[in-house]
Amino acid sequence: MADGQQSVLFVCLGNICRSPIAEAIFRKLATDQGIINKWMIDSAGVIDFNVGNSPDSRALNCIRQHGTETTHKARQVTKNDFLTFDYMLCMDESNLRDLKRMADKVKNYKSEIKLLGSFDPENHLIIQDPYYGNDADFEDVYQQCLRCCTAFLEGST
Template sequence: MVKKILMICLGNICRSPIAEGVMIETIEQAGASAEWKVDSAAIGGWHVGNSPDHRAMKIMKNHNIDYKNKARQIKKDDFLQFDYIFGMDDENMDDLNRLAPANSKAKLLLLGDFGLEKSERIIEDPYYQRGDAGFEKAYQQCVVACAAFLKDATAGKV
């Protein structure tokens, strides 16, 4: 049975597309593409239909991740269709817990709780930062967290 992952951030143009791209790459490298489906979405609807921020696209391209999805907003059905929904920060998690219907099947998890030091577990929103450094840091955090999650999931720990 295919397991489904949904990456969430505030606008679905910075962190969650990077996390989606990294998770897909991590799964492909593990030879497990047939076992997983990955998507991303936003808490808010401001950027629906838009491509990710140009800096997020640049970072993904620099790391050979081909990304073509457009921003979308999370919907109630996502909580019933996805097995794992990951937030990038505590505000995302508060919003996800508030939005989740009572019959949600999804496990709501903070991506940074996997493989990252406690001081690095929040994947900060780089949108208002100048330059690419915040996007690169988010990418590097996602690389560690996605690999750690996949290892735990494969071992039946999640």
């Protein structure tokens, strides 16, 4: 990236719950710390089912309650993402398997593919999908993503 800019792509299944929450949190953290210009930040899903859709209304409500907004529209991970992003941080083992399988088809990819939960100081490795849950489940995802994104950012700067 130009001028030492780093890049991170947050990934979940459909890009309407967990990854847009993580993206919004990370964007706010970087903005609040005055380093937003040092980061390229995005999110995507491993499936194409929700492409073009806004995040789930419960995800939007959750981040708004924490003073954050997003205009993100769901998209699917592309081969180019593996060549563009320094980090691809996903939410669960299924996402991790899917990303590694996709990466195997990309020559000389540069992305470091990891679970976002590997940065959780509380050692909760998996960020559970709240889609079939309730508002409390979305809040749990928010809090876990906040812990993980904070630790990731601290370790990256």
